[in-house]
Amino acid sequence: MRRVVVGTRRSELAVTQTQWVMDRLADHLPAGWDMRQEKIVTKGDQILHVTLSKVGGKGLFVKEIEQALLDGRIDLAVHSMKDMPGDMPDGLCFGAVTSREDPRDCLLSRNGETLDELPENALVGTSSLRRQAQLLAYRPDLRVEPVRGNLNTRYRKLMEGQFDAIVLAAAGISRMGWEEKVTQYLPEEVMLPAVGQGALAVQCREEDEEMREVLQKAHDPATDRTVRAERTFLHAFEGGCHLPIAGYAVQKGEEVLLRGLVAHPSGSRVLKGEQRHKDPEEAGRLLAAELLDKGARELLAEVKEGLDG
Structure with missing residues (x-):
C-alpha cells in the first residue's frame, strides 16, 4: 500500500490541471497505490497587491511546493511549466512533461473587440512583463496595467469594467472550458508565448525511482x-x-x-x-x-x- 500525495496550488485551474494528470496516471498505478491532492499556498498566491516582477518573480508559484517535495510531505507536484524557473533544487527532477495544449495567448475583451479593434488608449490587464512588452510594441497607444488573482477573479474584473480587455494563456482557458469567452487567439507574430506555456511539469524526487517509472506514463x-x-x-x-x-x-x-x-x-x-x-x-x-x-x-x-x- 502506498498513499501518493500530489501537491498543487489551490486555484481552480491548478486543481483542474492536477486532477487531469492524476486521471492519466490512475490506470498505471501499481496494485495498492492510491492518490490524493494536497493544496499548498505559495507566495505568489498570497501577494496579490503588487506585480509578480516586483516581488522577485522567480519561483513564486513553486518554491513552497518544491520544499514540500524535498521534505517528503508530498510525492509529486503538478505545475504549469511556464511558472518553473530555469533552475531546479538538487534532488528534484521532472518525472513527466505532458503533451502541450494550445501554447498561444488569447485576448478577452469586454465588448468583443480584437486587439486591432480596441479603441485608442484602451486599458488592457496583464501582470506579465512579457505580454506587456509585446502589447505595447504592437499597439503603443494602449494602456497596460497589472491584473492579479486567479482566472475567475481576472474575468470578473474585466466584466465589471475595470479593464477593456485582458490577456490570458489559451491553455488555461481550454482546461477551464472557457473557450466561448475568448475574443481572439493572438498569433505568435504578435505575442510570442512564455517558455513552456501550454505544458504541465510533473515534478518528483530524483531518488524515487518507483514514482519516476509511473510518471513516464504521462510523459510526452x-x-x-x-x-x-x-x-x-x-x-x-x-x-x-x-x-x-x-x-x-x-x-x-x-x-x-x-x-x-x-x-x-x-x-x-x-x-x-x-x-x-x-x-x-x-x-x-x-x-x-x-x-x-x-x-x-x-x-x-x-x-x-x-x-x-
Whole structure:
C-alpha cells in the first residue's frame, strides 16, 4: 500500500490541471497505490497587491511546493511549466512533461473587440512583463496595467469594467472550458508565448525511482524536446520567468525550431531571433548567444534596475 500525495496550488485551474494528470496516471498505478491532492499556498498566491516582477518573480508559484517535495510531505507536484524557473533544487527532477495544449495567448475583451479593434488608449490587464512588452510594441497607444488573482477573479474584473480587455494563456482557458469567452487567439507574430506555456511539469524526487517509472506514463517526449530548447534559452538569462522573455519551439523534421524574444516592458525595444538544431539544448544555447550579441544582457539589466528601483 502506498498513499501518493500530489501537491498543487489551490486555484481552480491548478486543481483542474492536477486532477487531469492524476486521471492519466490512475490506470498505471501499481496494485495498492492510491492518490490524493494536497493544496499548498505559495507566495505568489498570497501577494496579490503588487506585480509578480516586483516581488522577485522567480519561483513564486513553486518554491513552497518544491520544499514540500524535498521534505517528503508530498510525492509529486503538478505545475504549469511556464511558472518553473530555469533552475531546479538538487534532488528534484521532472518525472513527466505532458503533451502541450494550445501554447498561444488569447485576448478577452469586454465588448468583443480584437486587439486591432480596441479603441485608442484602451486599458488592457496583464501582470506579465512579457505580454506587456509585446502589447505595447504592437499597439503603443494602449494602456497596460497589472491584473492579479486567479482566472475567475481576472474575468470578473474585466466584466465589471475595470479593464477593456485582458490577456490570458489559451491553455488555461481550454482546461477551464472557457473557450466561448475568448475574443481572439493572438498569433505568435504578435505575442510570442512564455517558455513552456501550454505544458504541465510533473515534478518528483530524483531518488524515487518507483514514482519516476509511473510518471513516464504521462510523459510526452515530443513536448519534452521543445520545452528543453525553450528552458535552455531561458536559463541563459538567469531563469527569470517573470522578466520580458519569450520562447517557443516546434519540431521541424529532425530539428527543433526555436523562436525567442527579449524586450523592454515599454515595448520600445524588442530583440528577436530564431535558431534550429537537432539537439534541443543546443538550439536554446545558440539562440541565447544570438540575443546576447544583440544586447539582451544590457537590456535585461536595465529592466531589473527599473524593477528594483
